[in-house]
Structure formats: structure tokens, C-alpha cells
Amino acid sequence: MTKDPKVVSFERTPAYLHHRAMLNRRENNTIDALELMRHAVERSPENREYRLDLAELLYEMGCHEQSNKLLLDLLAEDDGPSECYYGLALNQLGMSDVSGAMKSLKLYQKRDPNGPLLGEVARLAAELTLYESMNRPVSRRLYRATRIADRACEAMREDMPEKACRLFEKTLELASEQYEMRALYAMSLCMVGKVGEAKRNADLAAKGFPPSVRALCVCAQVYGILGEDELAFEMIRRIEDEHPYETERRLFIYTLGEMGLDERAADCARLALQETPYDRELLHVRAIAMKRAGADDRAVAGF
Template sequence: MKKQHADACSKGHKVVRLRLDAGFFFERAVRSLDRHRYDKALKYFRLAVEKEPDNAVNQCNLAGILSEMGCFDESNEVLEKVLTEVDPHLSECWFYMANNAANMEQFELAEEYLIRYLEEEREGEFAAEAEDMLEMLAYELGRRPRQPKARPKQDWMRKHDEARECLESGRFLQAMEILEELLEEHPDFHAVMNNLSLAYYYTGDVDQAVEIIERVLSSDPGNLHALCNLAVFFQHMKEREGRDRLVGILKKWIPFYPEHMYKLATTLGILGEHEAAFAMFRRLIQREERPEASLYHYAAVAAFNTKSFERARKYWRIARELDQDSKIPVFYLNQLEQWENMSPEQVPPLSYHYQLPFEEQLMQLDRERSTIPEQIRENPLIRSSFFWALNHGDKETKLQVLQVFEWLGDKEVEQVLRSFLMKRDEEDDLKRLALYVLKKIGAAEPYRAVLENREMTIHPYELAQELPDWLKTWEQVLHCCLEAMKDRYDVAHLNDAQMIWSEFLREHQTDFPEIRKVEGWAAALEYIVARLHGTSLTQESVAKRHAVSSSTVGRNVRCLEKVCRLNKDHEPHT
């Protein structure tokens, strides 16, 4: 064997050296764990730690496998080293040490570790389990459970928690303000930088998001969250080379923690690597004790995107059973019946979010326009899809989003609209509609906007001049109709007139018909409302009251009928 190797080298054959870095050994360790080869996993985790002794994740993995093998003392030695030499803020180490101490029947020491954990992480990931353990330890020790002392969080931790809550509830601009302030105080805080880049991305500022992520990776090249986010950003920017390079790295990555597995699986799916995403989601389902409905939905989406419809149906059915109040699995199961009968090129790719598709959300808002469903108002993914569409959608989509914003009408929407008005690359008529929405939601005046390529301040008395022409006419039609109806009809009729007209406008935002005579449309609207409520009224009589021809009223009624879906066969002839 030695001679053959020497001959090969002497003949000029290239020798390819394996890059035996920490990632290589980490991958081998995880594979060994999957095969229940704990001895090999331990060996590879030790080698990973030797390669990167300052990597807290590898150290915790080593402690975990030692604990699995019953080496509780040695496991705690590794965890103590993490806290003293690597990362003193990694509070979960105290919880792991408590488990090891309890396994060695060192109950008082386990109690000390649990108290320390709860004092640092009162609402941490393992807080509930730690409190249960304190109860059991107290029983073993024959006394009442000890209680952790209340320790106020450091200011930076409190701010970061607040920013994450803002992100999770869809208040992206508020999250940005807090995170930017934190970053000034702690410029090397990677978690803050990752969250700030996401906030920029959700609101459509991809360039700023990329700049921040690259700062993270310059100091921590192996930061999984940053690598995943950057790959998604590159895909959006059509940076094919950068995107492909990162995909190659991510597909070789085998994460150990469920949080990292979720992140990687979702990212691979977004990047179009659906087979790899499905394998990761399936592995997560096998690992989780009680997988949530959303996890089965992600697996179903990955299966669907690989055209494995039966696997997708299986996972959506499980999701439906687990989340019986949700419309999401039901929607996709119903759609699957249609998609299966389409040709492969007609089948749409599905998004990796546990929510209805964007177009379905808009339709739902149309159907329930009198009240915004709470899940739409509060869901950060849905809100971010609206913000994203306003920045990157086509004109028709942006018109729809502006209409939705009038319904949402909160401070976050106001901030987004004010920012939208200052964009030089947006069309003026869209900005004029945004001005109208700001006025309707009661945003404080005056407004700053870039119109006709110049920056200006628009005061209340100037606002009417800046509205789109079709909006000015709309207000005139509705005002004319309501004035004519107010003494003849009750409040329900007046409300229906506003709703039908609003629906009609929404249907014709991009092709609004020219209104030559306001009174003709006002008369048609009154007629439609009257017929809707069963009131006896002819087109001729309403035309006479508005001083227009009955033919004009009839023509406009036919346009409005398509919106309110009246049955023309039951109308009286005029």
C-alpha cells in the first residue's frame, strides 16, 4: 500500500487534502448520534472542541453527549468551562448542570444550579422545567421548595426582549428604533444585528439588511442565522453566484439544536432546495415529542414543492387535526384537489409560512371588510407580506395594499406610509393615494412627500389638490348620494351605500370608468341600495330626482350590479 501511494505521488498525481476543521468533525458527530454510536460521537465532538475551543455550541454538544453516556461529572466540568472561559451569558448551562447533579443525587447542588438559572432567566426556555425540578428536589430533601430571588434584567437584555416582541408582533419600525439604539451601545452584539437585518428586510430595505449581515459574518463567519439570512437576501437581489455559494455551505450543514434545524430547513425551502428542506423537516418531526401543526405544514409544503402530493396531503391532514380552529390546513387540502389535476408547469410553488397565501388574505379582507380579523391585524408574517408588497409588488398589488392599510390604520402603517411618500422611485398617483389613506386614518398633518420629483410639505388645505382625480370624484359621488338619501333612508341604508361604493372602487382601481356626471352614479347607487333592501323604487323615479336620464342610471346600475351581485331577473322594468 505504501509503495502504491509513493508511485502515485511520483507520477504527478494531485493529492487532495481533506479540510478537517471543526465543522467536519461536528458533522461526523451528529451522524454518529443519529446511528446511536455515542462512542464515535464523543470522539468527534472532542475533536471539534479541539479545533475551536472558543465555540460554545461545540462545548455544549460535548457536555450533552457526556451526560448521555453517564459521565455527569465530566459533563459539568465542560459546562463550567463554558461559563468561566467561553460565554458567561450562556445561562442554560446552569440548567444542564442541575440535571447532571440530580443524576448524581447531589440534590442540594442541583438546587443551587436551578436557582442560579431561574435568577438569570426567569422566563427562559427551561424555566417551567426548572420550577418542576425544584419541586421534586424539595420532596427528596424533605422541605419546601426554594424560590429564586427576583433579579432585575440588565437594561440591554430588557431592550432586546422588547425588540424581539416588536418583531414577533409585526411592529418592525419600532423594533428597528430599539435595535439601532442597542447597536450603538453594543456594536458587537450579533443577535441584535441579525434581528435588525430582518427588520430591514421585512420592511423592504434589502440593501441595508445585507450590509448589517455582512458585518456579522466578518467577525463570526460560522453564524448560521446570518448565513441563512444572507442567502435569502442574495436570492431576492438575484445575486446568483453569492446565493449558490451559500446554498452549497448550508446543504452540508447538519445542525444539532432544533432551533437551528428550523432555521436551516425553512431557509433551504425559501431558496428552492425543497428536497433538502423536506429531509430536515421530517427529521424535526421525528425528534420533537409533540410536533406542532405548523411543523407538519412546513413538511407538507416541502413535499408539495417536490410534487409529492400524497405526502403533502398526509402532513396537511395531521396539521388539520392538531389545529382544528385554523383555516390554513383546510385551505391547502381543498386547493390540493385542484392542483393535482393541473399540468406540472401550472402548479404554483408554495410559500414556507404558516399562513394563507397573500392573494387569499386580500380576498378574506374583502369578504370581512367591516372588521379586520385579529389574526390578520396581529400576525407579523401577514403584516410583513403587506409591507413587502408595497415596496416590491406591481402597481395593482400596491393599490390593494394601500386599501388594506386604510383598514389596518395603526401607528406602524402610518410610519410605513410616511416613508413611502419620500421614495423617489414610486409613482406619484400611488403617493397621492397614500396621502389619502393617511388622511383617512387620522395621521397628524402636515405630510412630507416627494411629488413630481421634488420634496414638499403638504398642509391640510392643500391635500385635496394632491389627491388622485378618481378619488376626488369618488368623494363627490358618495357625498351626492348620501345627501339625497339621508332624509328618506335609515342608517343601515346609508352604510350599505358606502360599502357598495367602496367595493366598486376596489374592483376598478386600475381601470376606473370616467365619471362624466356625478349625479348619474349617485342615482344608480341609491337605486342599488333600495333594491338590496327590498324598497320599491324605479330607475325612472330615481333618475328624475337626480335630474339625469334613466338610460344613464340603467347603464351605471349594470356596472354596480357586478359588485353587489343582485339578480337582474327579479328587477322591475322601468
């Protein structure tokens, strides 16, 4: 008579899951590491070490917004770890937000002046200070124009197009040759219904040289709003000739979506995902574009 073998239950504790995640991370098994790390955090949400490691892993995968959310949640807690500010700075750099990264580094220095990351924070802050000084407009007049343009963009985001128009007009009085600013001015004119002026300024912005992907994207949207389809498609062709990359490519994908060119938006997102395959925002954008373009639900479900 045979006996049933004894079944030994094996409880996958949070510590075990975290340990396995770190092993997979070192071996570049990123997907497995992410899944294990998430399970560890789900089972032990109070463990800050696990959450910090998850945020760092997401940063390494290019998922900057998700990483930032974890770090901000940690900072919202009592006595949140100061290293979160350093993590925020790295994510902000990954999203091309140099000024935001500088602010985060300064917050770390203020919060933990003798912290273990102080040397690295000081080195990175010095590099960013040098970068900003090298990229600051040489002309004081242009510098003022840039600052006013920032306020105009903020007004547009807050749905105050009349204010944006006034600020862009001041900007262009100081720097009439800045065609990216002129393209945004054209958009603000569109928003207040000044169709003729919007078209005239978009035409001027589109002639800027060397070509600016940002300006061309905005011009394409302006022409689309105005019903100037031929000009809008000309802008799209010119943007494709520039082979936009990273931030500019995301703006191009957004522009394609706004113009209803969903198949092209999905294909552009596909190319971007070859560089950052775990970027949830891009995955989401591609799924939406595919759905709008009429893709099969099963194909969309994969994203």
C-alpha cells in the first residue's frame, strides 16, 4: 500500500518575492523582476524599501510617471525618505524637465544636508547648472521673451486664450524671429476665433529655418482646425522628414491623433516602443490609436 506523499506548502513571502525580483533585475530579466517586485509591494505595502526599489526599477524601464507616483506617495507620508527627491530628479531628467530636476535636487539638499546621496546630488546639480548656463539665451531680450512665453503657455493650459494671446504678442515684440513662439501664438489666436491672424502667423512659423518639429506640429494642428487640410498634411510630411525623436516624437504622435490620422499615430507609437517597450503611456496611446483605426479587439487587448 502506497502512502500519499507529504505536501509541503511553500509560502512566497514578501521578502522572498523581493529577493527574487532583485536577482532577476541583476540578470536583466526586467519583466519578471517587475512582476515579482509588484507582488512584494502588494503583500507588504508598508515596506518603504520595496517601494523605493520598485520606483527605481520603473525608472530604469523608462516608466518615469509611474515611478514618480510611487515616490510622491512616499513623500506624502510622515518622514518620507529624502532619497525620493533624487529619484524624482532622475525621472524628471528622463522627461526632459531640467528645471524640475534642479528643484528636486535642491529639495534633497535642504531636507538631508548630510545624506548619503549628497555627493551624487551635488555632482548632478553642478552638471545641470552648467547645462542651463550653456543653453540660456545669450541675449537678455530673448531671455525675457522666453520667460513671457512660458507664462503664455501656462495661460493656454489653464484655458485662458485671451491672456495667452496678449503674452505671446509681448513675446514676439521682443523676439519676432522665434517661430516656435509664433506657432503657439497662432494656436492661441485659433482659440479666440481670430482665423485670419491665426493662418497668417502659422504661415510665418512654418517658414522658419532650420525646421522645428515643435513648430511644425503646432502649425499642423492650427491648419487642421482651420480646415486647411492640404497645408496640414504638408506639415506632417515635413515632420516625418525630420525623423522626430523622444519628446518631439511624442508631440508628433499627439498631433497625428488630433488630426484623426490614427493608423500613422499607431505606427509612430510602435517605433517609439522599440526604444522604451515598457512605457505604459506609449502602450496606452498605441492601443487607443489602433482601436480608432479599426484594429481587432484581440490585437488591442495585447496592449
